Structures are given as C-alpha cells and as structure tokens.
Amino acid sequence: MTESSFDATHPPSRELLNECVHCGFCLPTCPTYQLWGEEMDSPRGRIYLMDLAERGEIELEGAFTEHIDACLGCMACVTSCPSGVQYDRLLEATRPQIERNVPRPRSDRWFRNGIFALFPYRRRLRAAAVAGALYQKTGLAKLAERVLPPRLRAAQSLMPEVRLSSAFASLPRRVRPDGPVRRRVALLSGCVQDVFFHEVNTATQRVLAAEGCEVLTPRDQGCCGALGLHAGRETHARERAKQTIATFEKLPVDDIVVNVAGCGSSMKEYGHLLADDPEWTERAQAFSAKVRDVSEVLAELEPQAERHPVDATVAYHDACHLGHAQGIREQPRSVLRTIPGLRLVDLPEAELCCGSAGIYNMVQPEPAEELGKRKADNVRSVNPDLLVTANPGCLLQMRRYLDDVPMMHPVQLLDASIRGTTPGRTPAPR
Known part of the structure; x- marks a missing residue:
C-alpha cells in the first residue's frame, strides 16, 4: 500500500473523503469556481486532490497547496451539498498539513508570520493604530499605494480610518439592565473587533442591557484563535482556545455572546478542536454549548x-x-x-x-x-x-x-x- 502524503496528525478522514459523490451541486456556490471555472478550484476538485494525497499518489507541495490555498473556506459548499459532505472538517484537517509539511517561499512565510504577530494581540494592534493614524494623516498612504506589491497594497487598503479614542477605550466589566435581569451573559470583546470596531462592542452591551441582560466582559480575555484555525495554524488556535475557555468558564452566565461571525464559528467548534486533549475535551464542549451569536440571543x-x-x-x-x-x-x-x-x-x-x-x-x-x-x-x-x-x-x-x-x-x-x-x-x- 502506498504511504499517504499526509502526516499522522489528524489527516483528512478517509470516511469523510468517501462521502463526496462529485455531483456538482457545490459548483454554483463556490467563489473560486465561479471566478475561474477550474475543476481543481471547486470543492469536489479539492476533495479529489485530498483523496489522491491521502493515497500517496500526489505530494502536498506544488499544485496541491496552490489549489487549497486558493480556497476561501467560506463553507457555501457545505450549505449546498445534498449529501452532507463535511468539507469544513476536510479543509480544517488539510490546511495544518500544509503548514507543517510544505515550506513556503521566504516572502510568503514572513508576510503570514507578520499577520499573526500583529492581529491576535490587542496591545500590538493599538500600537499599530497609532502608527496607522500618523500614516494616514501624513498622506504617505496615497503615495505608497503606487509602489507597494499587491499583498501590501491590499493590506493598506483594508486599513480603517483609525480613531484613537476608540482604539484605546475600555469596555465596562459589568453592564446591568435598568429592570429585572432576564438573562446573564458574557461578551467576547475580541482583538481586531475591540480595537478597530470598539463601537460595535459598546452597542452590543447597550442593546443587551436594554433587553434585560446583565453583560459581563472580562478584561483578561484575548484572541479566540479563529484566524489561526481558518489559516491552518492549529497550535495557535488550540492555545488561544484554551485561554478563552479558562477565562470564560468560571463566569456564572447563561450564554457567551459573540458579535463576530468568524469568532463565533470557531468558538462553537472548540469541542472538535480539543477532542484529543483529555484535560480540555469536556471543558471545551461545555464552553461551546454556551456560545451564541448576539442575534441568536436577541431573537x-x-x-x-x-x-x-x-x-x-x-x-x-x-x-x-x-x-x-x-x-x-x-x-x-x-x-x-x-x-x-x-x-x-x-x-x-x-x-x-x-x-x-x-x-x-x-x-x-x-x-x-x-x-x-x-x-x-x-x-x-x-x-x-x-x-x-x-x-x-x-x-x-x-x-x-x-x-x-x-x-x-x-x-x-x-x-x-x-x-x-x-x-x-x-x-x-x-
């Protein structure tokens, strides 16, 4: 039997790979297939590549990595699949394989490392907010746009107008409703969310309180690990998940409220992420069972x-x-x-x-x-x-x-x- 191209740490499951019948219902909803019409940039095409790699018939380096990297991980294919193929599980198992086993070009490696050295850390983001405010006010942004390479140009164009008053503001640890408490909840303030979209967090606290919720927002919380999980940085995601669980599990609340779609999605999957860690499995499952998007609670x-x-x-x-x-x-x-x-x-x-x-x-x-x-x-x-x-x-x-x-x-x-x-x-x- 040919040895798999995947290593032994959580490779894509043969059982899950076999669920895909290559019917094509996913094609109209796949963004990259809609852009390029390339079979290997569709969900069923990527599953076919995973299948070949699992059988050891192709290596991970080269075309395999290119097609997996091109996937947005949007999960539209999961919604549209009549067979219930768990492409999300397959992708989450495949991306860490690439990160562990495929050497990236130096510039790519440095760029990705730079992202993860900044975005999960609120203090670093606040320092970046100060630099960003100066950068925007001096007009350097418009000048640099003409000469920056595509990745840096994209990163610059996504930079919000920096409001230092919001970036350095702190949320109250406890917000009580004026009347009886209908529900007690804890709020994930996030990293990027709290620095660049602080006003969303303050609005979330006000709305929940107006609807009778007591809102606890612990100060010692950090990144939930969502960015790392979606990018295949499994160690990063697991460490942040444990820190988040340890912060929130001691709070006497009915729900853990999230107002960021990507964070909520990852936090609801902590039980799966930490399934092979005996010390954390039950704690992760109990935590995830409490995670709710703010719209779920309000509805x-x-x-x-x-x-x-x-x-x-x-x-x-x-x-x-x-x-x-x-x-x-x-x-x-x-x-x-x-x-x-x-x-x-x-x-x-x-x-x-x-x-x-x-x-x-x-x-x-x-x-x-x-x-x-x-x-x-x-x-x-x-x-x-x-x-x-x-x-x-x-x-x-x-x-x-x-x-x-x-x-x-x-x-x-x-x-x-x-x-x-x-x-x-x-x-x-x-």
Whole structure:
C-alpha cells in the first residue's frame, strides 16, 4: 500500500473523503469556481486532490497547496451539498498539513508570520493604530499605494480610518439592565473587533442591557484563535482556545455572546478542536454549548425596549461564517424587522463570499478583489440606504469597493433605533 502524503496528525478522514459523490451541486456556490471555472478550484476538485494525497499518489507541495490555498473556506459548499459532505472538517484537517509539511517561499512565510504577530494581540494592534493614524494623516498612504506589491497594497487598503479614542477605550466589566435581569451573559470583546470596531462592542452591551441582560466582559480575555484555525495554524488556535475557555468558564452566565461571525464559528467548534486533549475535551464542549451569536440571543428574547422608526432600505449581507458555518440566517433578519419603518432586502448571489475570509484578502489579493467588486455590484443593484453585516472583515472588505453606501453591524442599527439616534457608518479605509 502506498504511504499517504499526509502526516499522522489528524489527516483528512478517509470516511469523510468517501462521502463526496462529485455531483456538482457545490459548483454554483463556490467563489473560486465561479471566478475561474477550474475543476481543481471547486470543492469536489479539492476533495479529489485530498483523496489522491491521502493515497500517496500526489505530494502536498506544488499544485496541491496552490489549489487549497486558493480556497476561501467560506463553507457555501457545505450549505449546498445534498449529501452532507463535511468539507469544513476536510479543509480544517488539510490546511495544518500544509503548514507543517510544505515550506513556503521566504516572502510568503514572513508576510503570514507578520499577520499573526500583529492581529491576535490587542496591545500590538493599538500600537499599530497609532502608527496607522500618523500614516494616514501624513498622506504617505496615497503615495505608497503606487509602489507597494499587491499583498501590501491590499493590506493598506483594508486599513480603517483609525480613531484613537476608540482604539484605546475600555469596555465596562459589568453592564446591568435598568429592570429585572432576564438573562446573564458574557461578551467576547475580541482583538481586531475591540480595537478597530470598539463601537460595535459598546452597542452590543447597550442593546443587551436594554433587553434585560446583565453583560459581563472580562478584561483578561484575548484572541479566540479563529484566524489561526481558518489559516491552518492549529497550535495557535488550540492555545488561544484554551485561554478563552479558562477565562470564560468560571463566569456564572447563561450564554457567551459573540458579535463576530468568524469568532463565533470557531468558538462553537472548540469541542472538535480539543477532542484529543483529555484535560480540555469536556471543558471545551461545555464552553461551546454556551456560545451564541448576539442575534441568536436577541431573537429569543421578546423585545422590551422601545424601537424608534428607521425610514431606510437596508441590505443584509450574510457573513459566510454566520450563514454557512453556523446556519444563522433568519435570526439577524427577524431582529432587524423589529425596527419600525425599516425595509429589509436581500442581495443577489447572497451565497457568494465577499472575498474577506479571514486573512484571505491579504494573502490572495487578486481573487479577493474580483469577489469584492462583484459583491459591491450586487449591493448597488438593490439600491440600499444602508448595508449591514455581522463580521468586521466583511465590513472592511466591502468598504474598499463600496464607499458610496454606509455600512454597519446589525447590532449598531438596532442600538440606534432603541436610542432614537441617526444610524452612523463604519470608518472608511484610506
């Protein structure tokens, strides 16, 4: 028997590989197949490559890595598959194999290492926010855009307008409702979310409190590991998962609330991520059972706070790790429909990723740009007054190609309605 090209640490399961019958139902929903029409850049094509590698018929280096790297991990194929193929499990098993066994070119390795040396750390992000503010104000950004290589140009274009007052602000550790406590919850403040989208966290605390929730936000929390998990950095993800569990499991709460789609998706999978660690398996499962997207919690609570009318046509974009990975589609919409006067519309090609996909829009800038422009065209086609989506990566990605439409997190729009204020907008990249 030919030896597998995968190492022995959690390789893609033969049982899962055999579930794919190559029917092709995934093809219309796969972003890279829609862009290029290349079979090996479709889910069934990538599963075929995994199958060959598992049999030892192809090596991991070269074309195999290129096609797996090109996958956004959006999980639209999981939603569309009539056979229930767990492509998400296959991809999560394959990417760590590449990271362990395939040497990347030096520039690629340094770029990826730089991302993970910065984004999971709030203190480093705050230092970067100071440098970014100076960078934007001096006009260097426009000058550098002409000479930077594609990856650095993409990273620069995604940089939000830095508000130092928000970047260095702290959330209150405890927020109590004015009336009786209907539910006690803990909030993941996140890393990128808390520094560059701090106003989403404050809106989340206010809305939950207005609906009768006591909100605990521990100060000692850090990165949940989502970026690492989606990029195949399994050790990074496992370490961050353990730290997150240890921080939250001691809190006497009903739910652990998340307002970032990618983070929530990963945190709900901690039980799987730590399944082979006897010390953490049960703790991870108990933790994941409490994780809820903020829209899930709000959809279950009968609205008690008065909503002021918002006379606007609002387009809702399904973040992939909310809609496809978590299966949460109706809850955000039902919560938004509690706002009087609001007209909610869906987007054409709603199942296609916007091109953000964790770090994808930085490491794969060309296809990310094509997908971003395609999503922007679909948004403009419904002529909305406002666009809402529940993931900071999506907001940054779409703002790059859609600077003529205000956009925000759904909880910010609900917060504005409850407070009777004019809905704002997310900071636009320079």
